[in-house]
Each structure stands twice: as structure tokens, then as C-alpha cells.
Amino acid sequence: xxxxxxxxxxxxxxxxxxxxxEVPELITAAQERDWEVGVIATPQGxxxxxxxxxxxQTGRPIRSAWRSPGDPRPFPAPDAVAVAPATxxxxxxxxxxxxxxxxxxxLCEAYGLGVPIAVLPCVSEALAAHPAYRASxxxxxGMGVRFGEPYSGEPQQDGGRQEFRWExxxxxxxxxx
Numbered sequence: 001x002x003x004x005x006x007x008x009x010x011x012x013x014x015x016x017x018x019x020x021x022e023v024p025e026l027i028t029a030a031q032e033r034d035w036e037v038g039v040i041a042t043p044q045g046x047x048x049x050x051x052x053x054x055x056x057q058t059g060r061p062i063r064s065a066w067r068s069p070g071d072p073r074p075f076p077a078p079d080a081v082a083v084a085p086a087t088x089x090x091x092x093x094x095x096x097x098x099x100x101x102x103x104x105x106x107l108c109e110a111y112g113l114g115v116p117i118a119v120l121p122c123v124s125e126a127l128a129a130h131p132a133y134r135a136s137x138x139x140x141x142g143m144g145v146r147f148g149e150p151y152s153g154e155p156q157q158d159g160g161r162q163e164f165r166w167e168x169x170x171x172x173x174x175x176x177x
Contacts, residue, residue, distance in 0.1 A: 008079035010035040010173075011110070013103050016044035017085040017122040019151065019164045023049055026084055026166040027057050033170055038075040040064065042090060042103045066102055081110045082169040085122030085151065088133055095136035111143055118146040118172035120164070125152050146172040 010030050014020050023039070030037050039054055040063045051062050061074055083090070090104065099105040110117055119140070127133060128150055141147060148168045 007034055007036040009076050010037050011075065011078040011081045011106060012037055012039045013081060013083040013086075013090075013107060014039060014041045014045045014049060015083070015085055015087040015090045015103070015122070016042055016048050017087055018048065019085050019122055020045055020048035021050070022164065022166070023084070024054060024057055026082065026169065027054065029167045029170055030082070033174075035080075035170075036076075038063070038078075040103050040106055042087075042101055045103070063102055066105075077113075078110060078115050080173045081107065081115055081117045082120075082173060083107065083117065084120035084166060084169045085164070086119045087121075088123045088127040088130075091119070091121060091123070091140065092132055092136045095139045111145070116146070116173050117144075118148065118169045120148040120166070120169045121150040122164070123150055123152065128152070146175070148172055 012023065012026060012030070014023050027037050027039070037058045038060050039058060041049060043064055046062070046064050055061055063074060067073070093100070093104055094107045097108060099108045107117065123133065137147060148165070151162055151164050
């Protein structure tokens with residue numbers, strides 16, 4: 001465990017999906033489970049969240065861009081990483097080792113550091129059917145990344161929408177401990 005306030009530190013990586021507006025639910029669930037939380041958003045993901053509310057909730061700035069050399073690290077090292085919601089683009093780039101954003105760089109580095117990572121994908125059925133996505137999920141799974149059930153956001157037969165189970169990503173992180 002990292003040295004900070006005696007609590008484990010969780011990085012929450014947020015991607016650009018409509019459901020991201022509800023990420024405070026994940027932060028609340030993590031805090032109730034005694035995690036300290038820092039949020040890293042993809043550049044596009046920033047447009048899907050209420051940054052001011054999240055910064056008030058976590059007591060930390062949201063990170064989305066690289067820090068300048070010499071700037072202090074705004075977060076301690078992570079004890080775990082939760083990627084929720086994870087988009088088609090992020091999953092594919094991450095599996096390919098592309099590190100062109102802070103979020104992707106963090107995910108690539110977390111693997112190399114042996115930090116547990118869990119993912120809740122938010123990918124339409126059409127995109128999930130793409131062979132690149134399937135190969136990316138297999139590759140990341142082979143690296144020890146834990147995946148929750150995919151969420152498509154598409155209407156169900158009864159007209160409702162599938163529930164995005166935010167707490168599931170926390171369950172995935174603690175199931176391997």
C-alpha cells in the first residue's frame with residue numbers, strides 16, 4: 001500500500017462515454033470501501049463529467065494532461081486502477097501499447113508496475129464485434145487485467161437500459177487480493 005493517509009489509493013480512469021456523467025457513484029462506492037481516489041480523464045472524457053463536482057468529492061484535481069518536468073506529482077502511486085467507463089478506442093490503444101494521452105500512459109505503466117487493474121467496458125455491440133476489440137480484450141486479459149461485463153448503453157427489449165454497475169469494478173479489484 002502507498003504511503004498516504006493510511007488508505008489505499010485508487011486511480012479512476014474515465015473515458016468519453018455518456019455514462020461517465022455518473023462516475024461520482026463509483027467515487028462514492030470507493031470512498032465507502034476506504035479508498036482514497038484520484039480521477040484521470042481522457043481528453044475527450046473531460047467533456048462527459050462535472051469536473052468541479054468530482055474535484056470537490058475527491059479533494060484532488062482531475063488529471064488529463066501530462067505534468068511539466070519539475071511539477072510535483074498530484075497523486076501518490078496507485079494501489080489499483082479502475083477504468084470505468086472504458087471505451088472501444090481506449091481498450092484498443094491500450095492493448096497496442098499506445099501512450100498518447102495521460103490516461104493511456106498511466107494504464108500502460110500500471111501494468112509494468114504490477115498494479116491491479118479492473119475495467120468496465122462501455123462499448124456498443126457493433127463495436128464489440130470488431131475483431132480488433134476482441135483481440136484487445138484477450139490481450140489485456142492475458143496481462144491480468146480484470147474485465148467486468150460489457151455495457152452497451154443500447155435500449156433493452158423492454159425499452160429500459162441496462163444498469164451500469166459501478167461497484168463491480170471495485171469487486172474485480174478486491175477479488176484477486
